[in-house]
Amino acid sequence: MSAFGSVFMPEMAITWFDGTAWSTPDLVSSDSIQLHPGAHVLHYSSTCFEGLKAFRHDDGTIKIFRIDRNMARFSQSAQLLALPEIDQAVTTKMVTDLVAHFADEVPAPPGSMYIRPTLFGTEPAIGKAAAPSTTACQYVLLSPVGDYFAGGDACLRLLVDDQGMRCAPHNGMIKSGGNYASALRPIMEAKAKYKADQVLFCPGGDVQETGAANFLLIDGDEIITKALDESFLHGVTRDSILTLARDMGMKVSERQLSVDELLERAAKPGCEAALSGTAAVLAPVGTLIYGDKEISVGNGKVGETTVKLRQTLNDIQWGKAEDRHGWLTSI
Numbered sequence: 156m157s158a159f160g161s162v163f164m165p166e167m168a169i170t171w172f173d174g175t176a177w178s179t180p181d182l183v184s185s186d187s188i189q190l191h192p193g194a195h196v197l198h199y200s201s202t203c204f205e206g207l208k209a210f211r212h213d214d215g216t217i218k219i220f221r222i223d224r225n226m227a228r229f230s231q232s233a234q235l236l237a238l239p240e241i242d243q244a245v246t247t248k249m250v251t252d253l254v255a256h257f258a259d260e261v262p263a264p265p266g267s268m269y270i271r272p273t274l275f276g277t278e279p280a281i282g283k284a285a286a287p288s289t290t291a292c293q294y295v296l297l298s299p300v301g302d303y304f305a306g307g308d309a310c311l312r313l314l315v316d317d318q319g320m321r322c323a324p325h326n327g328m329i330k331s332g333g334n335y336a337s338a339l340r341p342i343m344e345a346k347a348k349y350k351a352d353q354v355l356f357c358p359g360g361d362v363q364e365t366g367a368a369n370f371l372l373i374d375g376d377e378i379i380t381k382a383l384d385e386s387f388l389h390g391v392t393r394d395s396i397l398t399l400a401r402d403m404g405m406k407v408s409e410r411q412l413s414v415d416e417l418l419e420r421a422a423k424p425g426c427e428a429a430l431s432g433t434a435a436v437l438a439p440v441g442t443l444i445y446g447d448k449e450i451s452v453g454n455g456k457v458g459e460t461t462v463k464l465r466q467t468l469n470d471i472q473w474g475k476a477e478d479r480h481g482w483l484t485s486i
């Protein structure tokens with residue numbers, strides 16, 4: 156099977172901002188775009204993106220999960236990066252029309268169609284290191300994806316890093332390319348040195364998130380995760396899992412979590428930890444690496460609450476349980 160996100164539908168939806176208005180969205184080949192080598196994005200990282208999914212239900216219908224949330228976040232990212240504003244209704248229609256165009260290609264569960272809206276500054280102006288791009292491009296790419304857990308439900312190893320940070324704190328809630336570039340070197344070092352899968356960034360001892368997923372600690376019937384602030388990415392999956400946890404009668408604590416408290420709780424039997432994000436929904440964390448010590452989370456295996464929460468969310472996405480919160484949009 157090909158790696159997640161490496162297969163694309165042959166066409167994408169695209170629109171260009173000329174400094175005044177967005178062009179009428181077009182359907183074009185997805186194999187290339189033409190950019191001036193001086194384009195703002197290539198020098199000053201004026202770019203943001205989104206990641207969401209469309210699902211095939213047994214009755215043949217196709218549903219997109221929480222598109223309103225992703226569009227709101229996309230619009231906020233654009234504003235915070237001083238990119239031209241997007242019209243959420245127009246981008247939503249680009250997404251739904253494109254998914255409808257490729258409806259036959261949407262994989263059945265456990266697969267789905269991953270949707271990647273992207274926005275970036277195109278102005279050819281290398282003198283604008285400290286000024287925004289007046290022109291931009293926006294496109295929507297589709298990538299059919301298979302079962303994220305096809306290789307088994309392996310538990311992740313996280314390096315707990317209380318020294319560095321993922322990105323500049325004022326950029327944390329922007330889904331922007333530069334933030335991933337910023338996190339890459341620490342992640343590569345953690346892989347090489349500790350065979351870690353991911354780095355859990357905990358600047359100043361404050362447990363935040365990994366390079367591309369939110370972190371949840373599940374201790375008995377309590378779920379603990381950092382309260383929203385501008386320093387980290389506000390995941391739609393995080394919000395969905397917390398909502399479902401509340402529905403199940405769990406106690407949801409959105410608050411600061413220190414590395415000390417994390418390590419103390421994680422070592423207890425029955426404790427679980429997981430990463431949340433659109434790609435994997437909830438991926439179990441089995442080991443925390445801190446200093447030169449390794450701490451098993453609970454028994455170091457996949458926890459039953461993690462599995463239950465993931466299954467509950469999957470069931471809604473796959474049309475096997477009632478969509479009580481109105482999270483699905485028909486195309």
Ligand SMILES: *Cc1c(COP(=O)(O)O)cnc(C)c1O
Pocket residue numbers: 206330364365366367368369388389390391392393431432433434
């Ligand atoms: C995309 C992302 C997440 C998860 O967000 P979802 O909306 O749940 O997919 C978390 N952290 C970072 C840094 C991300 O880029």
